[in-house]
Amino acid sequence: MARRTVLAVTAGVVVLGGAGAFALAYAGEQPLSVAHSAARYTAPVGERDGSFTFTTDVTASAGVKNLKVLAWPANSSFAKEGLTAKDMAAVESAVCKPSGGDTARCTYTVKVTGADSEASPRGAWHVAVLATAKDGETKLVTKAADFTVA
Incomplete structure (x- = not known):
């Protein structure tokens, strides 16, 4: 009877170990994702330039x-x-x-001059991103964040 118990426990460990290895392999193959995006627009004032900054987290098992x-x-x-x-x-x-x-923090910042601001349409704006992983996988997010130009 003790031998059956040892065999049953051994079989259980093999099954659980295989399931754990599968879970780890699956976790390493998650798709490219873009998350926690934020946009900030600061209008120029007088002689001082404004700015536009966008930040997001990109995750790719192959690397960003x-x-x-x-x-x-x-x-x-x-x-x-x-x-x-x-x-x-x-x-x-x-x-x-x-x-x-597997995550990278990505930041994009650009200066906004008075001329840039004058030429820009007023109202709602969206930020689109195209993320590319090192293995060539891509993900397009057409509305990753929003901001307003007043």
């Missing part, structure tokens, strides 16, 4: 290659026609730094 960022007015042609990865090809990239595990 880059993050393209595009701020676009809610009443632009993108609202009607939709935004595609092709539209994002020529836009600027954020600076991404590892922040733990």
Whole structure:
């Protein structure tokens, strides 16, 4: 009887060990994701320039290659026609730094001059991002964050 108990316990450990290995393998293959996005727009005042800053966390089991960022007015042609990865090809990239595990904290900052502000449509704006992992996987988020130009 003791031998059966030892065999049953051994079989249980093998099954649980296999399930644990599967869980670890699955955890390492999670899809590319973009989370915790925030945008901040500060208008220029007098001779002082303003700024636009966007931050987000990008997670990729293969590692983060880059993050393209595009701020676009809610009443632009993108609202009607939709935004595609092709539209994002020529836009600027954020600076991404590892922040733990498979996650990178990406920040994009640009100066906003008085002339930039005058030429920009007033009202709601959206921020689109195209994240690319080191294995080539991409994720387009057309409305990662919102802000208002007053």
